Amino acid sequence: MRIGVLTSGGDAPGMNAAIRSVVKAAVARGHTAVGIRNGYEGLLEGQGRELSLPDVDGLSRLGGTRLGSARSKRFPTSEGQALARQQVVALGLDALVVIGGNGSLAGAHALGTGEPGRPCQVVGLPASIDNDIGFTRLSIGVDTAVNTIVEACDRISDTAAAHRRAFVVEVMGRHCGYLAMRAGIAADADAILFGEAHLSKREILTKLEGLLARSFAPERGKLRVLVMKAENVDIPTSEVVGHLRDWVDAHVPGVSVRETILGHVVRGGSPSAVDRLISQRLAVGAVLALEQGAHDEMMAWDAGTTVGQATVDPSVRRIGLTEVLAETHAMLEGHSAATRARVELLNQAEQLLAL
Numbered sequence: 001m002r003i004g005v006l007t008s009g010g011d012a013p014g015m016n017a018a019i020r021s022v023v024k025a026a027v028a029r030g031h032t033a034v035g036i037r038n039g040y041e042g043l044l045e046g047q048g049r050e051l052s053l054p055d056v057d058g059l060s061r062l063g064g065t066r067l068g069s070a071r072s073k074r075f076p077t078s079e080g081q082a083l084a085r086q087q088v089v090a091l092g093l094d095a096l097v098v099i100g101g102n103g104s105l106a107g108a109h110a111l112g113t114g115e116p117g118r119p120c121q122v123v124g125l126p127a128s129i130d131n132d133i134g135f136t137r138l139s140i141g142v143d144t145a146v147n148t149i150v151e152a153c154d155r156i157s158d159t160a161a162a163h164r165r166a167f168v169v170e171v172m173g174r175h176c177g178y179l180a181m182r183a184g185i186a187a188d189a190d191a192i193l194f195g196e197a198h199l200s201k202r203e204i205l206t207k208l209e210g211l212l213a214r215s216f217a218p219e220r221g222k223l224r225v226l227v228m229k230a231e232n233v234d235i236p237t238s239e240v241v242g243h244l245r246d247w248v249d250a251h252v253p254g255v256s257v258r259e260t261i262l263g264h265v266v267r268g269g270s271p272s273a274v275d276r277l278i279s280q281r282l283a284v285g286a287v288l289a290l291e292q293g294a295h296d297e298m299m300a301w302d303a304g305t306t307v308g309q310a311t312v313d314p315s316v317r318r319i320g321l322t323e324v325l326a327e328t329h330a331m332l333e334g335h336s337a338a339t340r341a342r343v344e345l346l347n348q349a350e351q352l353l354a355l
């Protein structure tokens with residue numbers, strides 16, 4: 001087979017490890033790997049070239065994506081879909097491995113199932129620091145992002161404690177608060193704010209006022225308060241901090257409040273061992289699944305479901321993109337069991353965090 005591979009959407013640490021393993025597994029099994037630059041945008045321009053083993057040596061430890069990525073506006077249009085099909089044929093691809101998040105997997109599904117029939121077999125690998133993809137316990141990049149956040153918060157805690165300060169730290173997660181939830185617990189946050197809790201502005205501010213009053217009271221004597229806030233909380237971080245500044249001035253003299261928005265810092269960096277491992281096992285699973293005729297599927301990590309098909313790797317499961325995209329939608333809408341379990345766990349944890 002000629003197996004194309006592309007990375008699409010927001011980059012995630014581990015994408016390079018996945019590219020490397022697609023190429024290595026392809027070569028080992030007698031296939032040809034074709035790297036496509038800049039995601040679907042590069043596919044539309046026919047930017048593919050064969051990749052050999054020396055091309056991917058040393059790639060696993062690098063952050064970002066060597067193939068480049070893009071959020072293509074043209075690809076979802078009907079003209080874009082037609083052109084993408086032509087380019088798949090022109091590049092002679094029998095199969096395409098799409099490494100990316102929700103939007104990229106939706107693109108893979110559209111390309112693989114739209115009219116007039118599939119241009120090649122299409123398989124997705126979940127890669128997004130947000131962990132907002134259904135039926136995969138972890139997506140490529142999440143573990144590294146969590147570690148980066150925890151390290152940043154440890155540093156912030158040093159300086160915060162030196163000055164008796166509260167910090168509100170905002171982390172990425174446009175539609176999903178998972179990064180804040182997981183990193184918040186690991187970083188000993190005193191409170192975690194995430195959109196899935198659906199708190200009003202007033203509820204959030206009242207909760208934080210109470211937290212600061214209790215934490216900095218002489219009988220508790222905390223030196224630092226860390227509030228982890230997900231990007232998907234409606235109220236801007238600057239507004240939360242502005243309000244808390246005024247509030248502490250009036251109620252907790254000697255304490256100050258600062259904000260840090262970690263932003264894209266969290267997306268970069270060398271992938272963790274866990275991310276390298278997940279990337280490699282999903283990628284090898286994809287090549288083996290393609291040999292077995294896999295199409296319009298995602299390789300999932302510890303899927304926690306009986307949907308789809310087991311593979312020889314006990315942690316890797318093949319699941320149809322239709323099911324994955326439906327579950328992703330349910331997660332983001334808040335009515336999937338996975339989201340409810342996350343919120344429930346956080347509600348329980350919160351009582352200890354705030355002590």
Ligand code: F6P
Pocket residue numbers: 010101128129130172173174175231267
């Ligand atoms: O989808 C991943 C993500 O990192 C979101 O958490 C974040 O809101 C977004 O990408 C940022 O995208 P961009 O790099 O295009 O600004």
